[in-house]
Amino acid sequence: MNTFHEPVLKDAVLQQFINIEEGWIVDGTLGDGGHTEYLLDHTGPGVGLLGIDRDASALARARLRLERFGKRARFAHGNFSQLLHVLKEAGIDRIEGLLLDLGVSSMQLDTAGRGFSFRHDGPLDMRMDRDEATTAADLLNTLSDRELETILREYGEERNAKRIMRAIRKAQSKSPIQTTSQLVQVLSHAVGSPRPTRIHPATRTFQALRIAVNNELQHLTIALRDSLGVLSAAARVVVISFHSLEDRIVKTFFREEQRGCVCPPKLPVCVCGRKATLRVLTSKPIIPSMEEIRQNPRASSAKLRAAERVYA
Numbered sequence: 001m002n003t004f005h006e007p008v009l010k011d012a013v014l015q016q017f018i019n020i021e022e023g024w025i026v027d028g029t030l031g032d033g034g035h036t037e038y039l040l041d042h043t044g045p046g047v048g049l050l051g052i053d054r055d056a057s058a059l060a061r062a063r064l065r066l067e068r069f070g071k072r073a074r075f076a077h078g079n080f081s082q083l084l085h086v087l088k089e090a091g092i093d094r095i096e097g098l099l100l101d102l103g104v105s106s107m108q109l110d111t112a113g114r115g116f117s118f119r120h121d122g123p124l125d126m127r128m129d130r131d132e133a134t135t136a137a138d139l140l141n142t143l144s145d146r147e148l149e150t151i152l153r154e155y156g157e158e159r160n161a162k163r164i165m166r167a168i169r170k171a172q173s174k175s176p177i178q179t180t181s182q183l184v185q186v187l188s189h190a191v192g193s194p195r196p197t198r199i200h201p202a203t204r205t206f207q208a209l210r211i212a213v214n215n216e217l218q219h220l221t222i223a224l225r226d227s228l229g230v231l232s233a234a235a236r237v238v239v240i241s242f243h244s245l246e247d248r249i250v251k252t253f254f255r256e257e258q259r260g261c262v263c264p265p266k267l268p269v270c271v272c273g274r275k276a277t278l279r280v281l282t283s284k285p286i287i288p289s290m291e292e293i294r295q296n297p298r299a300s301s302a303k304l305r306a307a308e309r310v311y312a
């Protein structure tokens with residue numbers, strides 16, 4: 001695989017960090033290093049980027065690409081939910097920015113052996129970090145019927161969750177589902193074959209399994225919360241999400257942290273004492289232009305939200 005993942009909304013990301021003159025920005029989803037490279041190219045020598053990725057192979061590719069920046073680029077293999085641990089190991093107390101560009105990279109999607117895509121035949125794996133134990137095939141084998149249905153409905157926002165769960169169980173009673181194409185075949189029988197005007201019938205099930213295998217929503221929630229402890233005054237947290245579940249977590253977190261006080265509106269004075277920790281910079285999410293989507297269709301569902309750390 002030689003082509004790099006195309007960084008989404010890269011100018012909007014740069015705008016959020018352009019005024020930083022000194023200090024560290026964490027790219028918690030380094031991927032192919034596209035955003036990191038763009039930020040390093042457009043900021044001064046006092047700015048460094050610490051790239052984190054849970055996928056060791058992504059990290060290896062990005063390291064090579066970013067070699068020319070020397071000490072301005074640092075790397076950590078891990079989960080962005082381990083932000084505090086990673087920073088401690090790196091000897092960094094405060095950061096000037098955090099970027100999370102969620103989901104999978106083109107490299108992961110296009111590598112059949114990773115099992116992320118219903119368009120390629122491969123093992124039903126879907127682990128971003130291959131040191132972790134549980135694959136998508138393992139999940140299908142170990143979840144109860146109810147758990148599987150809930151994951152399909154909640155993480156895939158799949159209306160046909162029950163029907164799909166039953167179809168999976170029926171197929172498994174004959175032979176285990178171990179590959180992406182076996183699963184696609186089961187889904188086609190359950191909810192119909194692909195049609196040009198509709199999303200592929202496997203889209204939602206694959207999304208649901210990927211989110212579950214990688215615990216994506218939990219890690220996002222932890223990283224957002226923990227970032228508050230290390231962001232300098234006026235430092236920015238910027239998140240690009242690709243589906244409504246992620247976007248809702250970011251939007252709600254930003255809104256609650258901006259509000260501070262959680263007292264019921266009836267109370268005449270605040271008794272909770274909570275202060276705002278963030279100021280929201282994007283009242284509406286920033287989305288890609290038609291031109292960007294034309295050039296990079298994977299950008300089509302992207303939403304960027306940004307907020308700035310404030311200290312009371």
Ligand SMILES: C[S@@+](CC[C@H](N)C(=O)[O-])C[C@H]1O[C@@H](n2cnc3c(N)ncnc32)[C@H](O)[C@@H]1O
Pocket residue numbers: 005006007008028029030031032033034035036052053054055058078079080081101102103104105106128219220
């Ligand atoms: C959309 S890609 C990022 C692409 C990158 N911005 C670029 O321009 O090349 C997402 C990357 O984040 C990684 N990732 C997703 N969730 C993660 C998490 N919780 N912790 C660390 N890395 C994560 C994935 O392994 C993947 O490489």
